[in-house]
Amino acid sequence: MMSNEHSMRRVTAIRNGTVIDHIPQGHALTVLEMLGINDKTSVPVSLVMNVPSKKMGSKDIIKVEDRELTQGELDRLALVAPDAHVAIIRAYTVAEKMTINLGEEVVNVVRCTMSNCITSNPREPLPHRLKVISRFPLQLRCHYCGRTQNLVELVKNVI
Amino acid sequence: MGGLITMDDLTNEEIIAILDDAERLLPVAKGELYLPLLRGRILGNLFFEPSTRTRMSFETAMKRLGGDVVNLGDVKTSSVVKGETLFDTIQMVDGYTDIIAMRHPRQGAAQYAQDSARVPILNGGDGAGHHPTQTMLDLFTIRQAHGKLDGLKVVLAGDLRYGRTVHSLSHALTRFDCELVFASPELLRMPRDIVADLSAHGAKITETEDLYSMMNDADVIYMTRIQKERFSDEDEYAKVAGAYKLHSSDLNDVKADMIIMHPLPRVDEIHPSVDATRHARYFEQAFNGVVARMALLCKLLGVSVPKNVEKEGSAL
Numbered sequence: 001m002m003s004n005e006h007s008m009r010r011v012t013a014i015r016n017g018t019v020i021d022h023i024p025q026g027h028a029l030t031v032l033e034m035l036g037i038n039d040k041t042s043v044p045v046s047l048v049m050n051v052p053s054k055k056m057g058s059k060d061i062i063k064v065e066d067r068e069l070t071q072g073e074l075d076r077l078a079l080v081a082p083d084a085h086v087a088i089i090r091a092y093t094v095a096e097k098m099t100i101n102l103g104e105e106v107v108n109v110v111r112c113t114m115s116n117c118i119t120s121n122p123r124e125p126l127p128h129r130l131k132v133i134s135r136f137p138l139q140l141r142c143h144y145c146g147r148t149q150n151l152v153e154l155v156k157n158v159i
Numbered sequence: 160m161g162g163l164i165t166m167d168d169l170t171n172e173e174i175i176a177i178l179d180d181a182e183r184l185l186p187v188a189k190g191e192l193y194l195p196l197l198r199g200r201i202l203g204n205l206f207f208e209p210s211t212r213t214r215m216s217f218e219t220a221m222k223r224l225g226g227d228v229v230n231l232g233d234v235k236t237s238s239v240v241k242g243e244t245l246f247d248t249i250q251m252v253d254g255y256t257d258i259i260a261m262r263h264p265r266q267g268a269a270q271y272a273q274d275s276a277r278v279p280i281l282n283g284g285d286g287a288g289h290h291p292t293q294t295m296l297d298l299f300t301i302r303q304a305h306g307k308l309d310g311l312k313v314v315l316a317g318d319l320r321y322g323r324t325v326h327s328l329s330h331a332l333t334r335f336d337c338e339l340v341f342a343s344p345e346l347l348r349m350p351r352d353i354v355a356d357l358s359a360h361g362a363k364i365t366e367t368e369d370l371y372s373m374m375n376d377a378d379v380i381y382m383t384r385i386q387k388e389r390f391s392d393e394d395e396y397a398k399v400a401g402a403y404k405l406h407s408s409d410l411n412d413v414k415a416d417m418i419i420m421h422p423l424p425r426v427d428e429i430h431p432s433v434d435a436t437r438h439a440r441y442f443e444q445a446f447n448g449v450v451a452r453m454a455l456l457c458k459l460l461g462v463s464v465p466k467n468v469e470k471e472g473s474a475l
Contacts, residue, residue, distance in 0.1 A: 116286050118267040123244050126271055144267025145288055146165065148352045 195225025
């Protein structure tokens with residue numbers, strides 16, 4: 001098995017930006033979708049999937065250049081990869097390690113997917129509250145209508 | 160306690176205590192005794208969807224206990240048509256009343272109202288979500304007939320997909336170890352997330368399209384109307400309309416003490432010939448809405464129902 005250090009060399013070190021490591025295997029594309037990184041994104045993005053990992057067996061890694069994740073983006077990331085490691089890189093060195101926290105409730109990160117839920121009325125001044133039922137695989141339950149929903153459904157409803 | 164949004168807001172012990180209160184309040188509900196336990200209290204009736212039984216039984220319950228009622232009235236003539244949010248409506252009625260009974264077309268509306276209100280909210284139905292006060296009167300009716308709730312075999316039939324009464328009732332019956340049979344057309348099956356949730360709580364569930372083969376060892380058959388208003392597609396409705404039509408001739412081999420319930424209104428799922436059989440219990444069930452809601456109003460307003468109602472009450 002290759003060492004973690006060796007596997008990291010699959011993509012080059014970045015000068016400035018964000019490295020998201022320890023993404024569950026096969027979930028890197030979902031992370032990109034949750035972070036709104038798509039074909040309109042102009043900054044360089046590197047992605048490796050199915051990299052051997054001592055801790056996880058296999059994992060995915062994403063490097064986004066010239067962009068530092070915001071707290072809101074970390075909250076979204078927590079839904080897909082609650083145990084990911086996020087490092088902010090400045091001048092080729094780790095300037096900051098950011099903590100992901102998927103608590104007991106997710107507030108104003110995603111909207112309930114039930115079309116007839118009271119939360120689907122944009123005029124109501126309410127917080128979008130979903131209780132965490134399971135971290136991985138993700139299952140959230142709407143505080144209002146009680147519907148349990150998974151990541152596949154929720155990824156389209158990011159706020 | 161706060162309000163009553165789902166049956167999860169009540170423990171089994173609280174359910175039994177409320178049913179006991181309701182039983183003692185029967186002579187008051189029937190108008191045989193006057194017991195103004197809620198004198199000076201005001202109920203706000205906020206029905207954003209049509210309702211006959213729920214709205215009227217809440218109003219009757221409050222008035223039988225000496226309380227008063229203010230109504231939102233027809234939504235078409237209220238501020239709702241001017242674009243008022245539910246939040247703003249609740250803020251206003253919260254200031255006018257001591258307790259609110261609410262029905263709303265959207266799921267989760269009752270919880271949202273409770274989050275932003277000072278007074279308790281009684282969920283009188285939120286979309287296809289929950290209808291816990293109906294469940295309380297259903298449980299009262301079942302216990303009245305069988306003397307217990309535990310271990311009964313209950314067949315729920317008809318629209319199990321959109322029928323909020325059966326969603327709340329099946330949760331409650333699971334907590335009392337009842338065996339559940341879900342009889343519905345394929346299109347109107349009980350939602351998968353509800354079945355999964357019930358199963359996770361140890362429910363014994365049989366799902367079938369064949370209602371008639373499941374009736375003979377049932378203790379309760381709970382019929383529901385296939386709700387045309389919940390279908391956006393007329394063709395889909397036409398496929399399932401009239402799926403079950405219970406006739407007195409279908410009841411030859413059922414248990415002698417089996418009861419047939421229905422939240423009403425019915426269309427054609429129970430033939431009028433059933434009304435005269437000893438099994439029909441839906442009109443008593445509708446009356447029980449008053450007594451169950453009386454007990455709930457007392458509970459949520461923190462008013463104790465006296466142990467000896469006959470002694471405390473006075474003749475009208």
